[in-house]
Amino acid sequence: MALMNMIQALNSALDVKLAQDPDVVLFGEDIGYFGGVFRVTDGLQAKHGLTRCFDTPIAEGGIIATAIGMGVYGLRPVAEIQFADYILPAFDQLVSEAARLRYRSGGEFWAPITVRSPYGGGIFGGQTHSQSPEALFAHVTGLKTVIPSNPYDAKGLLIASIEDDDPVIFMEPKRIYNGPFYARPDEQLKSWAGTGDPLAEVPEGHYTVPLGKAATVREGKDVTVLAYGTMVHVAKAGIEESGVDAELIDLRSIVPLDIEAITASVAKTGRCVIFHEATRFGGFGGELSALVQERCFWALRSPILRVAGWDTPYPHAFEWDYMPGPGRLAAALRKAMED
Structure with missing residues (x-):
């Protein structure tokens, strides 16, 4: 290691x-x-x-x-x-x-x-x-x-x-690439820096992680959060900020998709928030929402929510306002709990 x-x-x-x-x-x-x-x-x-x-x-x-x-x-x-x-x-x-x-x-x-x-x-x-x-x-x-x-x-x-x-x-x-996720550069928003060590214990030899198998990053009982890539780390911070007991699923691969892990979690929590950086309209979150709706309709206690990038061309100077942060996820988690 x-x-x-x-x-x-x-x-x-x-x-x-x-x-x-x-x-x-x-x-x-x-x-x-x-x-x-x-x-x-x-x-x-x-x-x-x-x-x-x-x-x-x-x-x-x-x-x-x-x-x-x-x-x-x-x-x-x-x-x-x-x-x-x-x-x-x-x-x-x-x-x-x-x-x-x-x-x-x-x-x-x-x-x-x-x-x-x-x-x-x-x-x-x-x-x-x-x-x-x-x-x-x-x-x-x-x-x-x-x-x-x-x-x-x-x-x-x-x-x-x-x-x-x-x-x-x-x-x-x-x-x-170099850590949980980079901090927003201005001093007043250091909460973007994320949590956890930028390094992880990794075996030096050969091993595999199977494609199509999601990971449960955080167990919870109230809401299921589906995320992948950078947004897994942002989601951790957003869940902590919200005070909601959310279960965080890291998809790891979106094709093949571990629909069994997703549906098992949503069936348990009854709520689902989908979190990705890409533009919301036409994003992969729409497919996730449809799949959850088809399979977990009778278990759902509130509408499925999506938190994603804005439906605009990607900005340069304002990219930290474009990328969804912990605050936006926390607001969605609290909204999910209102129903």
């Missing part, structure tokens, strides 16, 4: 798979000699060689097309898209090729690719470096979408993703 932040845990996962499986290759913009813009691949090219970890041109469609071809050939490519915002030029390759390959070929071919990408806000990246597009991928049959919230899960989920035979979109919340 070793103390790691999320960057170190992801680096360890890649290192383990490169050493263990000669078919694993890493590539993307600046991930080789430079070690990636967030240093997730730091040192891996020097350790494993130029043919196992290498740089690509700034051509996202080409990166994913290359990964698909490698996967069909028998390799297990791990492609990095430097920011999730820039994955859209490769969207057709993911939707029309990677996601459909197994079905189109009658199971003769498949694309065991993992697409890593930092996503979400918290670094003042503005509209082109801060978006949360997870709902786009969740809509595509044949793609799996994974979003870790802590170093231990990040390593185990990434190894499981690389070993999976289906294409996986692995979204890394950049706001918690």
